[in-house]
Amino acid sequence: MVQYKIPVIPGDGIGPEIIAEGRKVLDTAGEVYGFDIEWIEYPHGADHYLKTGELLSEDTLKELSGYDAIYLGSVGDPRVPPGVLEQGILLAARFYFDQYINLRPVKLLKGVETPLKDKKSEDIDFVVVRENTEDLYIGAGGRALAGRSSGTAEIVRNLYQVKFDLDIETDADEIAYQIGLISKRGTERVIRYAFELARAQKKHLSSVDKANVMADIYGFWREIFTSVADEYPDVDTDFNFVDAICMWFVKNPEWFDVLVTPNMFGDIITDLGAMIQGGLGLAPGGNINPDGVSMFEPIHGSAPKHRGENKVNPIATIWAGAMLIEELGERDAAHAIVDAIEENLLDGRVKTYDLGGSSSTTDVGDDIAGRLHG
Numbered sequence: 001m002v003q004y005k006i007p008v009i010p011g012d013g014i015g016p017e018i019i020a021e022g023r024k025v026l027d028t029a030g031e032v033y034g035f036d037i038e039w040i041e042y043p044h045g046a047d048h049y050l051k052t053g054e055l056l057s058e059d060t061l062k063e064l065s066g067y068d069a070i071y072l073g074s075v076g077d078p079r080v081p082p083g084v085l086e087q088g089i090l091l092a093a094r095f096y097f098d099q100y101i102n103l104r105p106v107k108l109l110k111g112v113e114t115p116l117k118d119k120k121s122e123d124i125d126f127v128v129v130r131e132n133t134e135d136l137y138i139g140a141g142g143r144a145l146a147g148r149s150s151g152t153a154e155i156v157r158n159l160y161q162v163k164f165d166l167d168i169e170t171d172a173d174e175i176a177y178q179i180g181l182i183s184k185r186g187t188e189r190v191i192r193y194a195f196e197l198a199r200a201q202k203k204h205l206s207s208v209d210k211a212n213v214m215a216d217i218y219g220f221w222r223e224i225f226t227s228v229a230d231e232y233p234d235v236d237t238d239f240n241f242v243d244a245i246c247m248w249f250v251k252n253p254e255w256f257d258v259l260v261t262p263n264m265f266g267d268i269i270t271d272l273g274a275m276i277q278g279g280l281g282l283a284p285g286g287n288i289n290p291d292g293v294s295m296f297e298p299i300h301g302s303a304p305k306h307r308g309e310n311k312v313n314p315i316a317t318i319w320a321g322a323m324l325i326e327e328l329g330e331r332d333a334a335h336a337i338v339d340a341i342e343e344n345l346l347d348g349r350v351k352t353y354d355l356g357g358s359s360s361t362t363d364v365g366d367d368i369a370g371r372l373h374g
Helices: 015-033 046-052 058-064 084-096 184-202 215-229 242-251 263-276 315-327 331-347 361-371
Strands: 002-011 035-041 069-074 101-107 125-131 135-156 161-181 204-209 236-241 258-261 284-288 294-298
Touching (some): 015 331, 015 361, 046 084, 058 084, 069 315, 101 263, 125 184, 125 263, 184 204, 184 258, 204 215, 204 263, 215 236, 236 242, 242 263, 258 263, 284 315, 315 361, 331 361
Parallel strands (some): 069 294, 125 258
Antiparallel strands (some): 101 284, 135 161
16 A cells, blocks of 8 residues: 655644545545555644744754645634734745645536536636746835835745845835746746646646736746747647736636736636635645645635634635645546545535535535545
8 A cells, every 4th residue: 555644734723624624535535545644743833833933944844845745724813913824834835845836726616606607617627827936926025215225135946046236216205115026947847837737638828917017027928938838839828918817717717728827916816716616615726846845725714713613614625635645646536536526516415604505514524535435
């Protein structure tokens, strides 16, 4: 029997509850498909931070680097200032492990209603490949008062280091600024990943940007996309502005197969994608390094007000678990989990409040796990 060791960070709020159901389903899939998971639990989250002051330390990150994949619940707690846990846990892992791809399936499963009129499951089935380490999310910015001031912004990535020496002069009373960058290598690798995915699965790749307004940064994106496209003559391509993509997601989602997008726009359009596939409770995501450590999670937050109520939808977390084991090579088991999720939704007897039911988090996990036994 194949053995996997998988670190799990349940996190905050509803995180431990939804992760418990994800683990239950993955353990059941292992029984059916012939693999075993040893879970290594890490306490990092709000309670641990408030008790010890520790986020993901360098030592912990080095320890996690010995595994292939991480299973994450959710982070965020009102007792901790906004951004502290997200930056110290989620973003720390993304940058340390160079998880340069955020992978989001946007798929309307049978048995789920979409807010889009007359759209069915066959109309909403695409994948968003979001660059995950660059763009306006590099964390370089600041403020300046009237007069002259200076500052330094330094970006350190696995691929490169960049230092901006800023000499600012303004007669405005106060300004705020944010620096974004994309690199040739960073952009090329995520676009190439998207082309490979399109070639293997869908044959059509859509690029998303805002080159008509931010020509320097996203014109560069288009140049790199075009260069890589020359290597994939069998894949159909098109360019789309991000505002138009939002419109077409609502009007004609059936147009899309695979999309590739810079970091910020990907963050925006995948939340829209989650809603047209039925809601955040059904939306999984993966932070991928194809040659290193990847991390899988639901894209929703920690919902601390529902902590301990055993009422929230665990399907996004269970689906994220399916993505995790598929990344490890357990493709049949991963597909069986998604099929079991769809069977649960089609049956409609065991569903949580967000889908119009009254079942508990545990009930849904039990039902999906049970369906794996046939």
